[in-house]
Amino acid sequence: MARIPILDETTAPPASLAVATTHEAAGSRMTNMKWTLAHAPEALRALLEWYPLHERVAAFLGDRRATLFCHAISTEADCLICSTFFRRIIMDAGEDPDALGLDDDDELVVAFGMRLAHDAHDVDDELYGRLAARYSDEQVVLLTAFGAIMLATNVFNDALRVPLDAHLEPYRAR
Numbered sequence: 001m002a003r004i005p006i007l008d009e010t011t012a013p014p015a016s017l018a019v020a021t022t023h024e025a026a027g028s029r030m031t032n033m034k035w036t037l038a039h040a041p042e043a044l045r046a047l048l049e050w051y052p053l054h055e056r057v058a059a060f061l062g063d064r065r066a067t068l069f070c071h072a073i074s075t076e077a078d079c080l081i082c083s084t085f086f087r088r089i090i091m092d093a094g095e096d097p098d099a100l101g102l103d104d105d106d107e108l109v110v111a112f113g114m115r116l117a118h119d120a121h122d123v124d125d126e127l128y129g130r131l132a133a134r135y136s137d138e139q140v141v142l143l144t145a146f147g148a149i150m151l152a153t154n155v156f157n158d159a160l161r162v163p164l165d166a167h168l169e170p171y172r173a174r
Contacts, residue, residue: 003160007038015041023048033081033153033162047153053146060139061109064093068106069143070150071097072113079154080172081164088171098173108134109143116147117154 005011012020016038020030028051030038037044058066067089074082090097102110108130115122131140156162164172 001161002032002036002163004036004039004162006032006035006162008035012038013041016044019044019048026051031081032165033157036160036162037156047149047156050146050149050153053142053149056142057146060135061143065106065109066146068100068102069109069113069147072110073117073147073150074154076114076117077151077154077158079158081157081162081168082150082154084164084168084172087173088168091171105134112143113147113150116144117151 007016009017009020012035019041020034020038023034024030034044034048037047054066057069061069067086071083071086071090074086077083087097090100095101100106111127112123112131115127131143135143
């Protein structure tokens, strides 16, 4: 059961409703997580920074690899909402999230995402060296910040027991 009530268009504070309206106008959905964040417009705005970071990261990783990175983080963190969200993207693209075909670059970003989620202290010199050999300093910074905000969404959903959105239920791992 959710620890914090999920707001909507009729119950959200005006500042959060303005953020939600802008978010939806850009083609995004207001999810249970976002309506829960709407209790505090600053919190909603902070975690919506995921979108501009995603755009920057997808520019050099590509959409699929950015999704694999997020899926790795969310699966390793055992976040039902986030892992299911990325399972949906993977499945809708025609892939099996439980049997992904990964190339060397995919494996690198997946390993980095999993280490961030498991224990950021475990990003050892070998893994960092492979990242630094493949990506610029700016790209490593963007990828790490994006991973951190991805983890923040996982933590938020799990700590407050935000319920899975109904549209994600068919994609849930069994």
